[in-house]
Amino acid sequence: EGQFVYALSVATLHRADTRGVRLPPAYETYPHLFVTSQVIHEAYAAKMRQEPAVIHMNFTGTCRNPEQRVAYFGEDIGMNNHHAVFHMDWPFWWNEEKYGLHKDRKGELFWYMHHQLITRFDAERLSNDLNEVEPLKWDKPIVDGFYPQTTYRKGGEFPARPDNFKFQDLKDHRVADLEAYEERILEAIAADYVIAADDHHTVTSLNNTEGIDKLGAIIEASSCSVNPHYYGSLHNLGHIMLGRVVDPLGKFGMPPGVMEHFETATRDPAFFRLHKHIDEILFKKHKDSLTPYTHEELDVEGVDIKDVEVDDLETYFEEYDIDMLNALDDAEGLPDVEIKARVQRLNHKPF
Numbered sequence: 001e002g003q004f005v006y007a008l009s010v011a012t013l014h015r016a017d018t019r020g021v022r023l024p025p026a027y028e029t030y031p032h033l034f035v036t037s038q039v040i041h042e043a044y045a046a047k048m049r050q051e052p053a054v055i056h057m058n059f060t061g062t063c064r065n066p067e068q069r070v071a072y073f074g075e076d077i078g079m080n081n082h083h084a085v086f087h088m089d090w091p092f093w094w095n096e097e098k099y100g101l102h103k104d105r106k107g108e109l110f111w112y113m114h115h116q117l118i119t120r121f122d123a124e125r126l127s128n129d130l131n132e133v134e135p136l137k138w139d140k141p142i143v144d145g146f147y148p149q150t151t152y153r154k155g156g157e158f159p160a161r162p163d164n165f166k167f168q169d170l171k172d173h174r175v176a177d178l179e180a181y182e183e184r185i186l187e188a189i190a191a192d193y194v195i196a197a198d199d200h201h202t203v204t205s206l207n208n209t210e211g212i213d214k215l216g217a218i219i220e221a222s223s224c225s226v227n228p229h230y231y232g233s234l235h236n237l238g239h240i241m242l243g244r245v246v247d248p249l250g251k252f253g254m255p256p257g258v259m260e261h262f263e264t265a266t267r268d269p270a271f272f273r274l275h276k277h278i279d280e281i282l283f284k285k286h287k288d289s290l291t292p293y294t295h296e297e298l299d300v301e302g303v304d305i306k307d308v309e310v311d312d313l314e315t316y317f318e319e320y321d322i323d324m325l326n327a328l329d330d331a332e333g334l335p336d337v338e339i340k341a342r343v344q345r346l347n348h349k350p351f
């Protein structure tokens, strides 16, 4: 079901004959990934009673967990939807030759979008008396655990992770693989070039406008990576490692974790730690190594900036009702009733 929705969404976003078709937000097509299990239970109870209902949803966690102060950001339905749609617009597996469509600057946008997310998350943290998010380390405990309180429509509860859990080798991927890929990427950044997979091992410089795009492709990794065998898939593998960390060998048959879905990943504080790591340890190193822009490159002749004015950005919470219709199975003789989940979401005044 989830796979079908994903395939249909990606196809609709890319086909010429569906241009202009607006997809409904993911929280309406698959509400399970956006609301807590509590809301789902209450919605079913209301449907059985045949009573319309508005169910209030709280963010996960308790005030004993400092990370809970920013749960409103990681669990914001609009932000989760944005992240999911971004990855539908720029699928890492997109084969440009097969589908006949070039995804311009996909690797660069992978860096840019996630960089913006982390920066905003840090701003929210600072205004909630928390430090800036710390980068994750492959060989150190994952300090903050997470209990998603979220259920698949079919397949059970999303697995929870206690505090200070360590990365584990999976059946087919080892922590050492991650470390090796990272070493090779750091090597590429330090040397300023990537090595392609062809017979001649062609090298391509990173110290130019396209460098960040090439680097993004090998870090994510996307099908545009110049050498997937050598540079691996650090970011995607990081997500999988975190998603399976509590059942690494599949002993308990747990379903994939929140980190393995674009709709749910940002709920987990480990998402921002993983991306901070990628952003700070890898991308920033590359950015810092670039030759500075020259005056000529930045100069727009004939344009003089006399004054700049910026007004205040004012954010606030608004109440929003998610239609739960698609979360509930149909049963013969049991008509649909209006059931909504009422959530708080971030919005801003015009600026």
Ligand SMILES: [Cu+2]
Binding pocket: 083, 087, 114
């Ligand atoms: Cu992402």
